[in-house]
Amino acid sequence: MTEKIYLDHAATTYVRKEVLAEMLPFFTEHFGNPMSVHSFGREVAKHVENSRETIAECLGAKPKEIMFTSGGTESDNLALRGFAYANSKKGKHIITSSIEHHAILHTCEALSKEGFDITYLPVDSEGFVDPKELEKTIRPDTILVSIMHANNEIGTIEPIEELGEICRQRGVAFHVDAVQSAGVLPLNLKELPVDLLSISAHKFYGPKGVGALFVRNGIRLKPILLGGGQERNLRAGTHNHVGIIGMAKALELAVSEQQEANLCISKLRDRLIDGLLEKIPESRLNGPRGNKRLPNNVNVSIKYIEGEGMLLHLDMLGIAASSGSACTSGSLDPSHVLLAIGLTHEIAHGSLRLSLGKENTEAEIDKVLEVLPKIVANLRAMSPLYQG
Numbered sequence: 008m009t010e011k012i013y014l015d016h017a018a019t020t021y022v023r024k025e026v027l028a029e030m031l032p033f034f035t036e037h038f039g040n041p042m043s044v045h046s047f048g049r050e051v052a053k054h055v056e057n058s059r060e061t062i063a064e065c066l067g068a069k070p071k072e073i074m075f076t077s078g079g080t081e082s083d084n085l086a087l088r089g090f091a092y093a094n095s096k097k098g099k100h101i102i103t104s105s106i107e108h109h110a111i112l113h114t115c116e117a118l119s120k121e122g123f124d125i126t127y128l129p130v131d132s133e134g135f136v137d138p139k140e141l142e143k144t145i146r147p148d149t150i151l152v153s154i155m156h157a158n159n160e161i162g163t164i165e166p167i168e169e170l171g172e173i174c175r176q177r178g179v180a181f182h183v184d185a186v187q188s189a190g191v192l193p194l195n196l197k198e199l200p201v202d203l204l205s206i207s208a209h210k211f212y213g214p215k216g217v218g219a220l221f222v223r224n225g226i227r228l229k230p231i232l233l234g235g236g237q238e239r240n241l242r243a244g245t246h247n248h249v250g251i252i253g254m255a256k257a258l259e260l261a262v263s264e265q266q267e268a269n270l271c272i273s274k275l276r277d278r279l280i281d282g283l284l285e286k287i288p289e290s291r292l293n294g295p296r297g298n299k300r301l302p303n304n305v306n307v308s309i310k311y312i313e314g315e316g317m318l319l320h321l322d323m324l325g326i327a328a329s330s331g332s333a334c335t336s337g338s339l340d341p342s343h344v345l346l347a348i349g350l351t352h353e354i355a356h357g358s359l360r361l362s363l364g365k366e367n368t369e370a371e372i373d374k375v376l377e378v379l380p381k382i383v384a385n386l387r388a389m390s391p392l393y394q395g
């Protein structure tokens with residue numbers, strides 16, 4: 008068996024050793040509850056607050072604008088539900104896009120059953136939301152707009168600055184799901200017209216089960232978890248202090264290495280895209296090219312075969328990829344993102360996402376370029392749809 012190749016970094020990443028080293032003493036030595044008044048608690052509370060400062064600095068925020076959560080899903084839920092419930096007297100209209108993560112879309116569906124009115128903005132063939140469309144859709148009763156920074160399936164980077172500017176002019180709050188972009192793309196909340204922003208540590212080489220929500224000073228939210236008084240009564244529950252400390256270290260490292268890492272990874276990305284499109288007949292790239300695409304994202308549709316078939320064959324060779332998103336694989340529905348950019352069900356089914364990370368090498372990319380065209384040719388030879 009040769010070395011395995013991991014190309015599913017959009018689903019999750021490993022914890023970097025520097026991050027693990029930072030976390031380890033906090034499992035055993037420094038274990039106090041940061042809400043406790045004794046020295047064990049105070050010691051941990053100090054580190055939790057230092058982590059808050061680090062994360063705030065990485066994002067251009069103030070420390071008190073950072074709320075710790077259990078990850079991207081909870082941050083998205085708290086942003087939408089928390090804002091909707093606290094501000095429903097002003098209106099009940101919420102705008103989002105048709106290509107958001109399910110943490111947003113399913114929360115919107117639930118809110119719509121509770122009497123909120125949701126508009127889903129369409130996207131163009133590369134996955135971009137049109138700011139003019141947003142402008143037309145805002146109504147007097149619109150309270151919140153939620154648009155992701157970068158799409159987890161096709162890598163499209165949305166024009167959040169322009170979208171946020173429109174929201175600001177119209178007095179509407181703006182939430183951004185930045186789970187795929189935090190650590191990868193520059194984020195300066197001092198200047199960005201964004202009111203709420205979600206991040207999750209396990210997407211940038213930190214631990215799973217910990218995230219943060221940026222809540223701009225003055226934005227009112229209603230808590231969705233009730234209990235203790237943590238996070239200034241906004242998010243009850245004993246702090247995952249080990250996770251918080253790991254998240255801060257991981258984000259700090261990611262931001263400091265960002266430019267260099269993006270240069271390397273986007274070169275590998277383009278090598279993979281160009282190679283796949285050249286070697287596989289009747290294949291197409293989903294999402295844009297160049298600097299409006301996440302530096303680590305490749306998503307291709309390959310006609311006449313199923314993404315799941317390609318995944319299984321790649322997995323047998325030790326290569327980990329994804330079809331659509333991790334959340335939809337396992338179900339037979341084609342990806343809502345691929346349908347939203349205008350693919351047919353049939354073509355959407357034949358899609359593969361390969362998401363790169365900092366440990367991937369050119370040799371690994373070349374290995375994929377060697378084996379995937381063969382897998383495709385074999386699957387097509389068995390496909391009744393293909394008359395090659």
Ligand SMILES: *Cc1c(COP(=O)(O)O)cnc(C)c1O
Pocket residue numbers: 017018077078079080081083108110155157158159184185186187207208209210216218
């Ligand atoms: C992974 C992801 C989430 C969910 O984050 P978790 O920390 O896994 O709950 C939300 N939004 C996007 C865009 C993601 O990629």
